[in-house]
Amino acid sequence: MPLDPQRFLDDLHKLRSFGASGVGKGVVRQAYSEADIAARKWLAGRMKQAGLEPHFDPLGNLFGLAGTSGDRSLLVGSHSDSQPEGGWLDGALGVIAGLEIARAAKEAGGPPISCVSFQDEEGRFGVLTGSDVWTGKLALEDAEGFTDTEGNTLAEMRSLMADLAGDFLPHKRFTGFLEMHIEQGPYLDETGGRIGVVTDIVGIRDMRITFEGRQNHAGTTPMHLRRDAFQALSAFNAALNGRFANVVTPASVWTIGHVALHPNASSVVPGRVEFSMQWRDADADRLARMEAIIRETAQEIAADHGVEAELGPVLGIEPAAMDTRFQAELGAAAEALAPGKWQKMPSGALHDAANMAAVMPAGMLFVPSIGGISHAFDEDTGEADLVLGLQVLDRAARALAG
Amino acid sequence: MPLDPQRFLDDLHKLRSFGASGVGKGVVRQAYSEADIAARKWLAGRMKQAGLEPHFDPLGNLFGLAGTSGDRSLLVGSHSDSQPEGGWLDGALGVIAGLEIARAAKEAGGPPISCVSFQDEEGRFGVLTGSDVWTGKLALEDAEGFTDTEGNTLAEMRSLMADLAGDFLPHKRFTGFLEMHIEQGPYLDETGGRIGVVTDIVGIRDMRITFEGRQNHAGTTPMHLRRDAFQALSAFNAALNGRFANVVTPASVWTIGHVALHPNASSVVPGRVEFSMQWRDADADRLARMEAIIRETAQEIAADHGVEAELGPVLGIEPAAMDTRFQAELGAAAEALAPGKWQKMPSGALHDAANMAAVMPAGMLFVPSIGGISHAFDEDTGEADLVLGLQVLDRAARALAG
Numbered sequence: 001m002p003l004d005p006q007r008f009l010d011d012l013h014k015l016r017s018f019g020a021s022g023v024g025k026g027v028v029r030q031a032y033s034e035a036d037i038a039a040r041k042w043l044a045g046r047m048k049q050a051g052l053e054p055h056f057d058p059l060g061n062l063f064g065l066a067g068t069s070g071d072r073s074l075l076v077g078s079h080s081d082s083q084p085e086g087g088w089l090d091g092a093l094g095v096i097a098g099l100e101i102a103r104a105a106k107e108a109g110g111p112p113i114s115c116v117s118f119q120d121e122e123g124r125f126g127v128l129t130g131s132d133v134w135t136g137k138l139a140l141e142d143a144e145g146f147t148d149t150e151g152n153t154l155a156e157m158r159s160l161m162a163d164l165a166g167d168f169l170p171h172k173r174f175t176g177f178l179e180m181h182i183e184q185g186p187y188l189d190e191t192g193g194r195i196g197v198v199t200d201i202v203g204i205r206d207m208r209i210t211f212e213g214r215q216n217h218a219g220t221t222p223m224h225l226r227r228d229a230f231q232a233l234s235a236f237n238a239a240l241n242g243r244f245a246n247v248v249t250p251a252s253v254w255t256i257g258h259v260a261l262h263p264n265a266s267s268v269v270p271g272r273v274e275f276s277m278q279w280r281d282a283d284a285d286r287l288a289r290m291e292a293i294i295r296e297t298a299q300e301i302a303a304d305h306g307v308e309a310e311l312g313p314v315l316g317i318e319p320a321a322m323d324t325r326f327q328a329e330l331g332a333a334a335e336a337l338a339p340g341k342w343q344k345m346p347s348g349a350l351h352d353a354a355n356m357a358a359v360m361p362a363g364m365l366f367v368p369s370i371g372g373i374s375h376a377f378d379e380d381t382g383e384a385d386l387v388l389g390l391q392v393l394d395r396a397a398r399a400l401a402g
Numbered sequence: 403m404p405l406d407p408q409r410f411l412d413d414l415h416k417l418r419s420f421g422a423s424g425v426g427k428g429v430v431r432q433a434y435s436e437a438d439i440a441a442r443k444w445l446a447g448r449m450k451q452a453g454l455e456p457h458f459d460p461l462g463n464l465f466g467l468a469g470t471s472g473d474r475s476l477l478v479g480s481h482s483d484s485q486p487e488g489g490w491l492d493g494a495l496g497v498i499a500g501l502e503i504a505r506a507a508k509e510a511g512g513p514p515i516s517c518v519s520f521q522d523e524e525g526r527f528g529v530l531t532g533s534d535v536w537t538g539k540l541a542l543e544d545a546e547g548f549t550d551t552e553g554n555t556l557a558e559m560r561s562l563m564a565d566l567a568g569d570f571l572p573h574k575r576f577t578g579f580l581e582m583h584i585e586q587g588p589y590l591d592e593t594g595g596r597i598g599v600v601t602d603i604v605g606i607r608d609m610r611i612t613f614e615g616r617q618n619h620a621g622t623t624p625m626h627l628r629r630d631a632f633q634a635l636s637a638f639n640a641a642l643n644g645r646f647a648n649v650v651t652p653a654s655v656w657t658i659g660h661v662a663l664h665p666n667a668s669s670v671v672p673g674r675v676e677f678s679m680q681w682r683d684a685d686a687d688r689l690a691r692m693e694a695i696i697r698e699t700a701q702e703i704a705a706d707h708g709v710e711a712e713l714g715p716v717l718g719i720e721p722a723a724m725d726t727r728f729q730a731e732l733g734a735a736a737e738a739l740a741p742g743k744w745q746k747m748p749s750g751a752l753h754d755a756a757n758m759a760a761v762m763p764a765g766m767l768f769v770p771s772i773g774g775i776s777h778a779f780d781e782d783t784g785e786a787d788l789v790l791g792l793q794v795l796d797r798a799a800r801a802l803a804g
Contacts, residue, residue: 183622184619184621184622185619185621185622185623185624186622186623186624186627187624190627202621204621206668216774217586217587217750217751217774217776217777218655218657218659218680218682219586219587219604219606219655219682219749219750219751219752220585220586220587220588220749220750220751220774220776221587221588221655221750221774222587222588222589222652222653222655222750223652223654223655223656224652225588225592225774228657230639230658230659230661231639231643233636234635234636234639234640235640237632237633237636238636238637238640241633250624250625250626251624252625253620253621253623253624253625254625255620255630255668255669255670255671256632256672257620257632257663257666257667257668257669257670257671257672258663258666258667258668259632259661259663259666260666261659261660261661264659264660264661264662265659265660266608266657266659266660266678266680267657267659267680268657268659269657269659270658270659276668278620278668278669280620280621347621347622348619348621348622348623348624349619349621349622350621372618372619372622372623372627374619374622375619
């Protein structure tokens with residue numbers, strides 16, 4: 001068997017050196033940063049050494065193509081850009097796994113397998129920007145004007161890679177997509193599972209809600225005359241938790257992660273609060289039922305508390321089911337290499353595979369995240385688990401490409 | 403009767419011109435600002451014109467002294483500094499009422515009445531800074547190092563008035579203190595009352611509480627494994643509201659006015675929240691019972707939610723009862739001039755009278771605040787109510803000084 005685990009680990013550590021944060025194994029390698037572009041150039045070189053044809057598209061998505069332009073191949077990969085402060089694995093793991101599997105297939109003279117590193121999965125300019133544009137979910141003209149938190153446009157940033165850019169590749173060049181990723185949650189780590197086979201990538205709904213009450217003196221305004229925006233938020237949260245209980249599954253999640261109180265002073269009854277309401281589920285109908293409960297609860301609580309509720313637009317990403325054949329092959333490979341140590345599970349985080357599922361069969365595999373930590377310098381996974389994940393993914397890839 | 407309501411209103415409008423905000427009747431006249439010092443110089447001139455001896459102490463508290471240094475007199479006044487964005491009445495009303503009453507008493511050849519404008523009641527450098535220092539609650543040496551939000555020290559700022567400063571006056575020069583103020587709450591305005599006679603100035607307790615949970619990915623962290631700091635805050639708030647019900651009176655108030663969530667991002671389970679907990683009541687025992695409930699509830703909720711509760715020191719100001727004879731004279735004057743249109747009430751806001759009560763008998767009178775609004779450019783009171791308040795205060799002052 002030509003798969004070379006040591007070469008895979010060596011390449012993974014080498015990729016970490018581009019933007020190494022200096023803190024543990026942390027990485028600072030945002031899309032289009034100097035470190036990101038340097039990493040992509042190095043990756044392109046590794047692809048070439050492996051006999052794969054490196055190809056950048058106009059966004060900076062980097063493919064390592066097997067076979068000639070007439071050949072169709074399975075695509076394996078993820079993304080090599082990081083969060084502003086990220087870990088060494090995240091998308092990098094799936095990119096190097098794709099490289100190793102495509103390289104090994106080439107060396108073994110097996111069916112062609114290509115690899116890919118998508119650009120800006122972490123959303124410096126949007127969400128999954130590279131695969132959004134390539135799969136046609138987002139028009140390049142619309143994406144061009146997106147800005148990062150510093151006000152740079154995507155157009156300016158992708159121009160830094162213009163000398164590398166070729167055309168967009170046709171989707172039909174690929175027969176399907178496989179992605180390996182750290183779980184980013186605690187399930188596998190806490191249950192002793194070593195492989196997760198992803199069934200669905202959950203849909204996300206995001207809404208900004210404002211309760212507008214009346215700002216007042218915290219000493220002279222009696223409790224019964226207050227229209228306290230914080231009290232409305234607290235009551236809304238409590239009511240929502242109760243009402244969701246009838247609708248959600250253990251895999252549903254919802255979060256109030258951002259709260260801005262005004263004027264936010266200890267001696268002033270808060271007159272306004274703006275907060276984020278985010279909910280995720282693999283079932284689009286359930287997402288809609290949760291939205292209905294949020295709307296109803298916000299209006300009821302607002303009326304009870306004498307505040308005005310303003311509900312912003314619902315931004316969302318649809319749930320994406322992984323292909324059943326790809327799930328079955330990943331499950332069979334996991335059972336062969338880690339019998340009883342794998343499980344099917346939804347992905348609560350978003351991944352390029354969610355976009356790919358719209359244009360070709362897609363499958364996804366998780367390895368454990370130690371402590372469930374991700375998007376942080378201390379993100380990590382044991383090397384034995386990394387190698388096991390690679391082997392399971394390779395076995396499934398060979399079955400699917402064959 | 404020598405009281406001159408028109409002169410009183412004219413002086414009140416003139417004082418407004420120092421730091422007039424340009425928005426409605428709003429005023430920007432923070433302690434030691436150019437506008438504040440100019441206003442105090444003008445006030446000193448008006449005192450002199452009235453035959454009162456202007457006297458600045460080292461803090462910038464300005465007295466208008468009646469009689470000679472051997473005479474004892476009743477003191478009437480408030481403060482002429484404003485909030486960063488304040489209304490035209492607040493302390494200014496009580497200062498000009500004191501000026502008019504002292505002036506009228508002088509003109510009528512009645513018993514001597516002095517007037518005062520305390521410095522920095524609004525707490526640019528602390529809380530009630532001028533009367534805190536003069537009444538001995540706060541040592542000048544300690545106050546010297548206090549800084550405002552820009553980092554200026556009180557020592558630097560009071561040096562701007564050093565050319566005006568005389569000694570601290572002995573408390574025994576005065577037989578008691580009367581203060582007129584807008585209510586700053588909605589009681590009188592909503593019930594049609596025209597005068598409030600203050601029974602107590604409530605005590606204040608302030609505590610900063612932190613719940614430290616675990617920051618996590620909002621997609622991959624299942625609900626039952628979260629240690630969400632915002633959820634802990636919301637549950638704490640709900641539990642507290644329920645438990646307080648057995649302890650509080652309709653005059654008790656409590657406020658969570660400041661909330662800082664970390665990292666405060668819609669896709670991240672909040673790992674930490676710091677928030678303010680402030681409670682006020684006229685009864686020190688009740689304040690202590692409320693504190694016990696807060697401590698107990700915070701610990702219970704923290705245990706339930708898997709977060710650590712950290713409770714900061716309790717900062718506080720003690721409740722201050724107004725002198726019973728002063729209350730009685732104010733009540734008698736109110737009944738004579740506004741029969742059936744006055745009521746006894748606690749003050750939920752802090753005033754210089756709370757400090758004065760520690761060193762001499764003190765009394766306080768409220769006039770209505772339209773809509774309960776204060777510390778804002780649109781703070782206002784009908785002129786008929788201002789004049790009625792002046793007349794009631796004057797009648798009580800003459801009875802108490804006589």
